[in-house]
Amino acid sequence: MAIEETSTSSYRAPGAGHALRLAPMSFDPLNILTERVRHAIAGAFPSNAGADPMVTVSRNLKLGDFQCNAAMALAKAVSLPPREVATALVAKLNADETFLRLASPLAPGAIAGPGFINITLRPDALPAMLDALGMSNLGMPAPASGPIVVVDLCGVNLAKQMHVGHLRSTVIGDTLARILDRTGCRVIRQNHVGDWGLPIAMVTARLMDMDAAGKIDLQTLTLDGLDKAYKAAQRECDADEKGLAAATKWHMGPKVIAELEAHVDGASTKYEDAKRVLRQLQAREPSVMRVWQRISDVTMTQCLAIAARLNSIVTSEHSAGESSYAEELAPLVDQLIALGITEVSEGALVIRVDDAGISEPLIIRKSDGAFLYATTDMAAIRRRVQTFGASRVVYCVDARQGLHFKQVFAGAERAGFTKLPTGERATLEHAAFGTILGEDGRPFKTRTGESVKLSDLISNAEASAMDVLNAESPDIAPADRPAIARAVSIAALRYADLSTERIKDYVFSAQRMMSFKGNTGPYLLYAYVRMCSIFRKAGERNLLDPAGPQRGTAGFTLNIIEPAEKTLALAILRYPSAVNESARTLEPSRLCAYTYELATAFSQFFDACPVITADDEATRRSRLRLCELTRQVLHDALETLGIQTLERM
RNA sequence: GCGGGCGUAGCUCAAUUGGAUAGAGCACCUGACUACGGAUCAGGAGGUUAGGGGUUCGACUCCCUUCGCCCGUACCA
Numbered sequence: 001m002a003i004e005e006t007s008t009s010s011y012r013a014p015g016a017g018h019a020l021r022l023a024p025m026s027f028d029p030l031n032i033l034t035e036r037v038r039h040a041i042a043g044a045f046p047s048n049a050g051a052d053p054m055v056t057v058s059r060n061l062k063l064g065d066f067q068c069n070a071a072m073a074l075a076k077a078v079s080l081p082p083r084e085v086a087t088a089l090v091a092k093l094n095a096d097e098t099f100l101r102l103a104s105p106l107a108p109g110a111i112a113g114p115g116f117i118n119i120t121l122r123p124d125a126l127p128a129m130l131d132a133l134g135m136s137n138l139g140m141p142a143p144a145s146g147p148i149v150v151v152d153l154c155g156v157n158l159a160k161q162m163h164v165g166h167l168r169s170t171v172i173g174d175t176l177a178r179i180l181d182r183t184g185c186r187v188i189r190q191n192h193v194g195d196w197g198l199p200i201a202m203v204t205a206r207l208m209d210m211d212a213a214g215k216i217d218l219q220t221l222t223l224d225g226l227d228k229a230y231k232a233a234q235r236e237c238d239a240d241e242k243g244l245a246a247a248t249k250w251h252m253g254p255k256v257i258a259e260l261e262a263h264v265d266g267a268s269t270k271y272e273d274a275k276r277v278l279r280q281l282q283a284r285e286p287s288v289m290r291v292w293q294r295i296s297d298v299t300m301t302q303c304l305a306i307a308a309r310l311n312s313i314v315t316s317e318h319s320a321g322e323s324s325y326a327e328e329l330a331p332l333v334d335q336l337i338a339l340g341i342t343e344v345s346e347g348a349l350v351i352r353v354d355d356a357g358i359s360e361p362l363i364i365r366k367s368d369g370a371f372l373y374a375t376t377d378m379a380a381i382r383r384r385v386q387t388f389g390a391s392r393v394v395y396c397v398d399a400r401q402g403l404h405f406k407q408v409f410a411g412a413e414r415a416g417f418t419k420l421p422t423g424e425r426a427t428l429e430h431a432a433f434g435t436i437l438g439e440d441g442r443p444f445k446t447r448t449g450e451s452v453k454l455s456d457l458i459s460n461a462e463a464s465a466m467d468v469l470n471a472e473s474p475d476i477a478p479a480d481r482p483a484i485a486r487a488v489s490i491a492a493l494r495y496a497d498l499s500t501e502r503i504k505d506y507v508f509s510a511q512r513m514m515s516f517k518g519n520t521g522p523y524l525l526y527a528y529v530r531m532c533s534i535f536r537k538a539g540e541r542n543l544l545d546p547a548g549p550q551r552g553t554a555g556f557t558l559n560i561i562e563p564a565e566k567t568l569a570l571a572i573l574r575y576p577s578a579v580n581e582s583a584r585t586l587e588p589s590r591l592c593a594y595t596y597e598l599a600t601a602f603s604q605f606f607d608a609c610p611v612i613t614a615d616d617e618a619t620r621r622s623r624l625r626l627c628e629l630t631r632q633v634l635h636d637a638l639e640t641l642g643i644q645t646l647e648r649m
Numbered sequence: 650g651c652g653g654g655c656g657u658a659g660c661u662c663a664a665u666u667g668g669a670u671a672g673a674g675c676a677c678c679u680g681a682c683u684a685c686g687g688a689u690c691a692g693g694a695g696g697u698u699a700g701g702g703g704u705u706c707g708a709c710u711c712c713c714u715u716c717g718c719c720c721g722u723a724c725c726a
Contacts, residue, residue: 402653
């Protein structure tokens with residue numbers, strides 16, 4: 001299966017093996033039908049045996065369950081009218097026993113329009129497939145059976161509050177990691193913390209000053225306090241740089257110069273302080289490292305707690321800050337020079353990446369001798385591929401850094417850093433995401449124009465969920481409500497962030513997201529809760545096998561009769577391909593769309609087909625079994641999206 | 650200037666990557682045996698897919714072009 005280019009920039013060695021290849025599976029009708037059509041093409045048109053079978057889920061479900069579009073493409077190659085090609089394929093399929101066990105025989109009317117072949121499954125073929133899915137880890141491979149994949153996510157900075165900008169990296173990154181994990185990959189999460197360099201030295205210097213002056217207590221320092229100190233330090237040094245630049249131009253009046261000099265004198269001290277602290281930091285001087293470590297601890301404790309609130313798995317063991325690469329940078333640059341791929345340009349050391357179609361070179365050492373973020377990113381690629389053995393490295397980072405990653409990926413390629421110990425080449429992908437906008441269509445800010453703190457965003461969401469819960473669920477004990485409100489609000493928040501295409505900007509509307517109607521996270525939870533409710537009732541009435549697995553339904557015989565049952569069954573069977581597609585394209589939105597379809601199919605089934613009060617025992621048992629399979633898949637899908645399920649809400 | 654992205658119903662988003670009559674949700678209108686949980690379901694209305702040209706059996710999708718908005722464009726991260 002070819003791996004199509006997506007909107008991500010990526011480097012992939014030709015012929016590199018890939019783990020996301022779909023094998024034909026006995027529970028996936030799409031795979032089986034694809035194989036049967038492939039077989040039919042080979043039989044009818046041997047010279048075009050390799051043609052794409054082009055079987056998809058039917059666009060219009062009134063016409064059939066699946067459709068085959070191969071005849072039109074094939075027609076040209078064999079120079080026959082498309083409908084004749086379709087007729088030949090239908091004849092082969094109608095003689096194929098495997099096909100006929102799964103699908104109804106194709107009548108002449110099955111060929112429609114220019115040559116579409118509409119395929120309808122036999123309802124009696126579905127139970128065996130559903131049972132197979134239920135018995136085989138829902139169609140997904142065993143954990144940790146696949147390749148090693150690194151997911152770069154979260155990306156916080158020391159001494160800074162997490163704001164909306166970190167939401168997407170933390171939520172999408174975590175979900176991509178979960179999706180890849182579900183496809184069997186051995187996932188290594190990497191939180192590339194901005195914990196090094198001049199900006200960090202600035203705030204460290206300021207805190208050391210304040211500490212010495214007795215103005216702060218490092219032990220009781222909060223992230224809020226750090227955030228303020230960071231901004232203040234930034235302002236002081238920024239003023240310095242601009243002031244110095246201005247002062248060197250002697251075109252101003254004497255009064256202006258005098259003012260500037262007074263300001264620049266003060267600022268200049270700060271700036272020099274910061275540079276001195278940076279050198280001490282790089283030398284790991286204990287007096288400076290003590291303060292730095294404190295900054296790191298305060299920041300990371302807070303940020304990891306926020307990630308946990310978002311239900312994202314990012315812990316200290318996933319943190320790999322820029323500081324962890326600091327000692328590797330000088331030798332790395334020496335290595336690059338030795339490789340002969342660098343050159344000096346305008347005083348800086350650069351790697352040309354014109355061969356990748358980029359005219360701006362990758363700067364790996366500034367003219368003042370300092371390294372910069374590109375240098376660190378090169379070191380990170382080397383570690384991730386050559387030390388960790390990752391065959392795929394996924395960067396869940398803002399789309400605005402697109403050029404940077406193109407340059408770094410091309411540079412890493414030239415340096416040979418993408419070469420695995422096995423000799424294979426790793427794939428580097430920028431899973432870029434768009435900006436969160438306010439309802440005015442501008443980047444999401446508070447009324448005063450500041451960035452919105454992530455902790456406030458979450459708290460507001462929780463409060464809204466609590467309001468709804470208080471209004472709509474009086475039967476839930478007040479003591480249970482806060483936990484439920486938390487889960488519901490995070491479901492709303494995550495689903496809103498995940499359900500649109502990654503690359504696009506999206507409008508953040510708390511009101512819409514928290515209305516909990518329609519295509520939202522809470523709708524999915526609600527569907528799940530209704531399933532749980534059925535099983536509570538069934539249990540009370542002794543309708544289940546209390547000792548049996550799968551909520552006491554494992555021994556019940558499926559019987560797919562009603563249209564709503566069939567739609568639901570087909571939705572269940574699509575789960576593995578939905579996860580695999582989502583992993584291949586690095587698009588959580590695909591899995592969201594699938595999950596919404598599953599929940600919708602269940603809601604329709606719920607409305608049309610009584611379960612507990614079904615007419616007879618066989619029907620009731622079959623529907624209980626169908627509910628249980630739906631529940632399992634929905635649970636798995638929600639968990640893969642990082643959405644915690646609830647029994648009640 | 651150059652490079653990249655985006656433009657689909659009043660609003661927010663889809664369209665299985667070139668397939669049939671472009672689909673959902675919100676909002677609006679009409680219904681659903683007092684409900685296996687109504688945070689639901691069924692139905693209605695709503696479109697020149699920014700404009701124009703091209704490629705072919707077939708285009709929201711690919712190519713060219715115009716317009717609009719956003720982002721990036723060497724020593725910040």
